[in-house]
Amino acid sequence: MQDLVRLIVKYATAIYVICGLLLIPFLGAFQKARLDRRSIFPLEKENATKRLRHSLVGIALLLGIAGGIYYISSYVEPTIVEVDETPTSTPTISILFATPTNSPAPPTETPEITPTATRRPRPTPQATAEPTDTPTPEIVLPNCPNPGVRIVSPGVNSVLNGTVEIRGSAIIDNFGYYKFEFQSLSIADEWHHVYTGEQAVSAGVLGYWSVDPLPAGEYLFQLVVVDATGNYPPPCQVRVTIEH
Known part of the structure; x- marks a missing residue:
């Protein structure tokens, strides 16, 4: 059709x-x-x-x-919604081989030395500084009213680098698939596809986003969940900053 x-x-x-x-x-x-x-x-x-x-x-x-x-x-x-075909990753099984190690030689007996009792000086007590707890920055969640289309990490205005783990929920009625997209806010830009998932996720890991190839700056990241008929509710969007 x-x-x-x-x-x-x-x-x-x-x-x-x-x-x-x-x-x-x-x-x-x-x-x-x-x-x-x-x-x-x-x-x-x-x-x-x-x-x-x-x-x-x-x-x-x-x-x-x-x-x-x-x-x-x-x-x-x-x-008509274009469905990106993503290759199915084949898991690899790593076989761990035990590396043989040399058995240590039995210890050599040493003669016992009888200690001479000596008077030990009493240590002077010193005041120890109590460690100061470093406050953990609070994650601000994006305003996404649909619980089935939600990003919980990264939060609003998060600073990203390397490979970023995307957590949240992608589960709606008549689920079809979900995808990640990003858009630069520093220049006039369009949406770029990152990843497509074919299994619904509820409050878990949705996937990963490698930001190393992207220039530093502010970006808009969104999660789109599409049903089997090609329709989708409003995406969940979060503003982030990429630094290297």
């Missing part, structure tokens, strides 16, 4: 031109039939009426085709 829609949109201009060319003879026949209906002869009047009906049917059919192409191009094609 998607391939057919794209094919129609691709050749929409050519279809419009063809419909316009075919419409010209129908309009000419329509005008001539209208003039012939003024004839005083009943037989010519009847033939003109038939040709008038045929012309109207042809005009209506061509206008319907052109209208259908316009509707598909303007309303149907934009709603």
Whole structure:
């Protein structure tokens, strides 16, 4: 279905031109039939009426085709959601081999030394400083009202570097898939795809985002959860800062 829609949109201009060319003879026949209906002869009047009906049917059919192409191009094609195919990662199994180590030689007996009792000085007590607890920065959660489309880490205005673990929830009715996207706030930018997940997640690890290739600056990161029909609720977005 998607391939057919794209094919129609691709050749929409050519279809419009063809419909316009075919419409010209129908309009000419329509005008001539209208003039012939003024004839005083009943037989010519009847033939003109038939040709008038045929012309109207042809005009209506061509206008319907052109209208259908316009509707598909303007309303149907934009709603098609591109589903990024992501390769399924095959887990690798690491086999650990024990490295043999040399057995230590038995300890050599040493002669006992009888200690001489000596008077030990009494230690002077010293005041020890109590450690000061460093406050842990509080994570500010983004304002995402849908509990099934939520990011809990990273928080708002978090400073990111390296590989970032994305935690939250991606679980809605008739679940299809979820994806990560980001957009630079430093320049005029579009959304860039990061990752697509095919399993619903409830309050867990959604995936990872490597920010090393990106230049430092402010970004907008969002989670989009799509159902099986291609529809999706409002995404959950969080503003972050990348530093290297």
